[in-house]
Amino acid sequence: MIHTYNITGMTCDGCRAKVEKSLHTIEGIKAKVSLNPPTATITMEKHISIEKLQEALSAAGKYTIEMSKVEVIEYSETNKATEKSCCSTPSHHHKKESTLPSNAQAKYYCPMHCEGEKVYDKAGDCPVCGMDLVKASELTVSKTQYTCPMHPEVIQEDPGSCPICGMDLVAMEPSESEDQKTYTDLVKKMKIAVVFTVPIFIIAMIDMAHNNPLLQLMDSAKWNWVQLIFSLPVVFYACWIFFVRAWKSIITWNLNMFTLIGIGTGVSFLFSLVGMFFPDIFPSEFKTEHGTVLLYFEATTVILTLVLLGQLLEARAHSQTSGAIKELLKLAPTEATLVSEGSDKVISIHDIKKGDLLRVKPGDKIPVDGKITDGESSIDEAMITGEPIPVDKKKDDIIIAGTINGNKSFVMIAEKVGSETLLSQIVQMVNDASRSRAPIQKLADSIAKYFVPTVVIISLITFLIWANFGPEPALVYGFINAIAVLIIACPCALGLATPMSVMVGVGKGAQSGVLIKNAEALENMNKVNVLITDKTGTITEGKPSVEKIYSTNNSDTDLLQSIASLNQYSEHPLAQAVVNFAKSKSISLIEVKDFEAVAGKGVTGTVSNKKVALGNKKLMEQVKATVSEDLENKIIAEQKLGKTVSYIAVDGIAVGFVSILDAIKESSAAAIKELMRQGVEVIMLTGDNENTAKAVADELGLASYKAGCLPEDKLKEIKKLQAEGKIVAMAGDGINDAPALAQADIGIAMGTGTDVAIESAKITLVKGDLLGIVKAKNLSHAVMKNIKQNLFFAFFYNVLGVPIAAGVLYPFFGILLSPMIAALAMSFSSVSVIVNALRLKNLKL
Known part of the structure; x- marks a missing residue:
C-alpha cells in the first residue's frame, strides 16, 4: 500500500x-x-x-x-493502482490526532491535549503537563435502574413493583460524577490546608511585629517547631500531589507549571528544615536578631494553599466548559411508551427497536428519530435547531429525538435508534470537536516548550544579580526573588487559552443548530471570504412541487405515468416531487427497464418499450433529442418565472415538460445580504438552467451565479478560487455536492440533506438554513477573538509578571513581589483564562 x-x-x-x-x-x-x-x-x-x-x-x-489532505492509497493485491481522493471512502483510514477516538467514552484525557487523542483508563494527572486528567463525557444516556425503597437488594432494569413487598419501584439516584468527585476531593484537601496554613501565617506575621507577644509564651525556636509541625499536613498530604507531578515532569523532562511550583516551594521548605537543624552553616544575614535562621514555612504553605485554591477554582470552572454536552445528553428521555397489541407499555429507551410504534403524550420528549403515523402536534425543536418557534407536524412528518411534544398526543414509528439518532450524532460531533486542536494553538505549544527552562534560568540569574549587586541582606533578597520568579510563571494559562474557548464555542454552536466537526473548521470559518452555495435545498426550501405537466401530442396522464415511473428510482428531490404528484392523481407506477441517473443532467430508462428521458437541456443533447422551437419558447417562459423545468423526451423527440416550483426560503435573502455586508462574496452554482438561475439570483440580489453546473464544474470553480488565494466555503445538501464540500476550505452541509453531504462537510446546519452560516461566521469570529484575548492575557501576564517578580521595579519604586502574592497571581491566571472562555456561553448568535 x-x-x-x-x-x-x-x-x-x-x-x-x-x-x-x-x-x-x-x-x-x-x-x-x-x-x-x-x-x-x-x-x-x-x-x-x-x-x-x-x-x-x-x-x-x-x-x-x-x-496529506488528499491521500492516495494503492493496494498491491486484487486492485492495484486504485486511487482514492478525499471525496472517496478509502478502505484504509488514518485518524488525525485532532479528536478523541470514539471509544474514549468514560476515559480520561488531558484538557490541554498534550498527547493528542491519547486517553487513560484511570483518573490521574497528565504525564506531560501535570494537570488533572478530565473524564470524557459519556455519549449515551445511562440506563436507569429501579429499586425498592424498602428492599434495596431488589434492582431491575424496568419500572414495576417489588417482588417482595409489592411497592412501586423507584429510580435509583445516579452516582456522583467524576467531575464532582475531583472537586469534592480538592475541597477536602483545601479545608485541611487552610486549617494548618492560617496558624503558620499568623505566627510568621506576628513575629514581624516590634514587640512580639508570642515570645512571652515560648521562644522563637519553639515557635519554629510549631510552624514545622503545622506545615507537615499541608506539604505531605493536602499538596503532596504537586511535588509528585513536579518529580514526574523532571524525570520525563516534560517541564510544566508544577515543575516551577515544586522547585520553588521545595527549595523553601528544605531551606527551612536545614535552617532549623543546622543554623550554624548560614551567614548572619540569613538570621534574625534572636540568632535563629529566617525560615519560610509560611511562604511554602501559603504558596501551596493558594495553588491548591487555583486548582479548586479551575476544577469548578472546567466542569462548566463541557456543559453543552451535558445539556444535550439531558435532552434524551430515559423511557418511552411502546404501543403493542393494542396496549401501552413503558419501556427503557435502550429497548426501543426499529419499527416499534411509540406513543408520545403531551409534554413528552421524543425518544428516537422517526415519523408520525397517527395524529399531529406542534414540536418544540429549539434544543436541536436553535429556533424558538414550535413546528407543526402531521402524519408522515419526520420528528427528532430530544425535541419536545406540544399539547397533543400522537403515535410514531421508530426509524433511527441509539447512536443512529440525530441527537446522538450531534453529541458525538460536539464531543470530538471540543477535544480537537485549532491551528492557532501551535503558537502556544511552541512557546510552552521552552517556557519552563527559560523561567528556571531567569530565576538563577535573578538570584546571582541580587546576591552580588543587591542591598543587604543580599542573599535573602536573591533567594526570595528567585522563588517569586519560579512561582509567578504560569505555562498552563498558555496551554488552556485555546482548548477552553474551543470547547465552549463548539457547545454554544450545537445549542444554536450549528455543528462543527473540528477546531480547525471553527478557526477557518472566520477567514472565509467566498461562499459557494447550491440552489435546490440550500437557497430554496428543497420541497419542490409540480406546477404543471405540458404535453405536445400525448395525453398528460400517460406522460405523467411514464416520467413518474422513471423517477421512482431516483433520490433527487425533483424526482420525488413528480412521484408525489402522480400519486396525488391516483396514477399507478409501472415497470422501468435500463434505468440510469445521469449526474447533473437527469434520468433515462425504458418505459412501455419506449426510451424516455427526463432532465435538462444537456440531457436532451446527450440523448440527441429533437426540441421544437415552440416547445423551447414555452420552457423559456416558465424558466423566467423562476421555475425549474425538465424536458421530457420519448424515443428521441421532446414531447413536453414538467414545471416544478421550489420556493426560496424566507431567510435566504437576509442571510446573503448579511454575509455580503461582512465582506463575503456569495456565488450561486446550480445545475439549473440560465433563465431559472437568473430569476432566483435577481430576487436575492446576487451578482455572481453560474447555471448548468455539473458536480465537476463546482469542483473546478472552487479549485480556481482557491488558486487565487481565496478561502472558500461551500454550502450544499445533495450527493452531487459531496466532492465540492470535501474540496472547499469549509464544507457546510444542510442538516436536511443527505448523509453523504453531511459526512463530507466540516460544518452542518441542523435547520438547513443559510442564516446558520451567518451564525457559524459570527461564532467563529467570537471564538477566535476569545482565544486571542486568552493568549494575550497569558503572554502579557508572564511577560509582565516574571520581571516584576525578579525585582526590576525595586531600583525605581522600591517594589518587590512576595512569593505568596506571586502564588496568588499564578493561581488566578489559569482560572481567568477559563472564566473568559465561559463568556462565550452568553454569546448572541
Whole structure:
C-alpha cells in the first residue's frame, strides 16, 4: 500500500535527504521525499503507524509528518493502482490526532491535549503537563435502574413493583460524577490546608511585629517547631500531589507549571528544615536578631494553599466548559411508551427497536428519530435547531429525538435508534470537536516548550544579580526573588487559552443548530471570504412541487405515468416531487427497464418499450433529442418565472415538460445580504438552467451565479478560487455536492440533506438554513477573538509578571513581589483564562 504524507520542517535539499534516509531506517518501507511540495510518498508492506514514522523523523531533527489532505492509497493485491481522493471512502483510514477516538467514552484525557487523542483508563494527572486528567463525557444516556425503597437488594432494569413487598419501584439516584468527585476531593484537601496554613501565617506575621507577644509564651525556636509541625499536613498530604507531578515532569523532562511550583516551594521548605537543624552553616544575614535562621514555612504553605485554591477554582470552572454536552445528553428521555397489541407499555429507551410504534403524550420528549403515523402536534425543536418557534407536524412528518411534544398526543414509528439518532450524532460531533486542536494553538505549544527552562534560568540569574549587586541582606533578597520568579510563571494559562474557548464555542454552536466537526473548521470559518452555495435545498426550501405537466401530442396522464415511473428510482428531490404528484392523481407506477441517473443532467430508462428521458437541456443533447422551437419558447417562459423545468423526451423527440416550483426560503435573502455586508462574496452554482438561475439570483440580489453546473464544474470553480488565494466555503445538501464540500476550505452541509453531504462537510446546519452560516461566521469570529484575548492575557501576564517578580521595579519604586502574592497571581491566571472562555456561553448568535 502507498500513502502520501505532508512533511514540515524541511528547508533545503539536505533536509529532504535526511528525512528520506531516516524513513528508510524503518523496516518494510520505501520512501520518496520531495521538497516542493514537502511530501513523502511511502510504500508499506504492512500498516505502520504515523507515530512510528514521527519517531524516526524526530531522531533526525525537528521534522513532523501528518497525513496529506488528499491521500492516495494503492493496494498491491486484487486492485492495484486504485486511487482514492478525499471525496472517496478509502478502505484504509488514518485518524488525525485532532479528536478523541470514539471509544474514549468514560476515559480520561488531558484538557490541554498534550498527547493528542491519547486517553487513560484511570483518573490521574497528565504525564506531560501535570494537570488533572478530565473524564470524557459519556455519549449515551445511562440506563436507569429501579429499586425498592424498602428492599434495596431488589434492582431491575424496568419500572414495576417489588417482588417482595409489592411497592412501586423507584429510580435509583445516579452516582456522583467524576467531575464532582475531583472537586469534592480538592475541597477536602483545601479545608485541611487552610486549617494548618492560617496558624503558620499568623505566627510568621506576628513575629514581624516590634514587640512580639508570642515570645512571652515560648521562644522563637519553639515557635519554629510549631510552624514545622503545622506545615507537615499541608506539604505531605493536602499538596503532596504537586511535588509528585513536579518529580514526574523532571524525570520525563516534560517541564510544566508544577515543575516551577515544586522547585520553588521545595527549595523553601528544605531551606527551612536545614535552617532549623543546622543554623550554624548560614551567614548572619540569613538570621534574625534572636540568632535563629529566617525560615519560610509560611511562604511554602501559603504558596501551596493558594495553588491548591487555583486548582479548586479551575476544577469548578472546567466542569462548566463541557456543559453543552451535558445539556444535550439531558435532552434524551430515559423511557418511552411502546404501543403493542393494542396496549401501552413503558419501556427503557435502550429497548426501543426499529419499527416499534411509540406513543408520545403531551409534554413528552421524543425518544428516537422517526415519523408520525397517527395524529399531529406542534414540536418544540429549539434544543436541536436553535429556533424558538414550535413546528407543526402531521402524519408522515419526520420528528427528532430530544425535541419536545406540544399539547397533543400522537403515535410514531421508530426509524433511527441509539447512536443512529440525530441527537446522538450531534453529541458525538460536539464531543470530538471540543477535544480537537485549532491551528492557532501551535503558537502556544511552541512557546510552552521552552517556557519552563527559560523561567528556571531567569530565576538563577535573578538570584546571582541580587546576591552580588543587591542591598543587604543580599542573599535573602536573591533567594526570595528567585522563588517569586519560579512561582509567578504560569505555562498552563498558555496551554488552556485555546482548548477552553474551543470547547465552549463548539457547545454554544450545537445549542444554536450549528455543528462543527473540528477546531480547525471553527478557526477557518472566520477567514472565509467566498461562499459557494447550491440552489435546490440550500437557497430554496428543497420541497419542490409540480406546477404543471405540458404535453405536445400525448395525453398528460400517460406522460405523467411514464416520467413518474422513471423517477421512482431516483433520490433527487425533483424526482420525488413528480412521484408525489402522480400519486396525488391516483396514477399507478409501472415497470422501468435500463434505468440510469445521469449526474447533473437527469434520468433515462425504458418505459412501455419506449426510451424516455427526463432532465435538462444537456440531457436532451446527450440523448440527441429533437426540441421544437415552440416547445423551447414555452420552457423559456416558465424558466423566467423562476421555475425549474425538465424536458421530457420519448424515443428521441421532446414531447413536453414538467414545471416544478421550489420556493426560496424566507431567510435566504437576509442571510446573503448579511454575509455580503461582512465582506463575503456569495456565488450561486446550480445545475439549473440560465433563465431559472437568473430569476432566483435577481430576487436575492446576487451578482455572481453560474447555471448548468455539473458536480465537476463546482469542483473546478472552487479549485480556481482557491488558486487565487481565496478561502472558500461551500454550502450544499445533495450527493452531487459531496466532492465540492470535501474540496472547499469549509464544507457546510444542510442538516436536511443527505448523509453523504453531511459526512463530507466540516460544518452542518441542523435547520438547513443559510442564516446558520451567518451564525457559524459570527461564532467563529467570537471564538477566535476569545482565544486571542486568552493568549494575550497569558503572554502579557508572564511577560509582565516574571520581571516584576525578579525585582526590576525595586531600583525605581522600591517594589518587590512576595512569593505568596506571586502564588496568588499564578493561581488566578489559569482560572481567568477559563472564566473568559465561559463568556462565550452568553454569546448572541
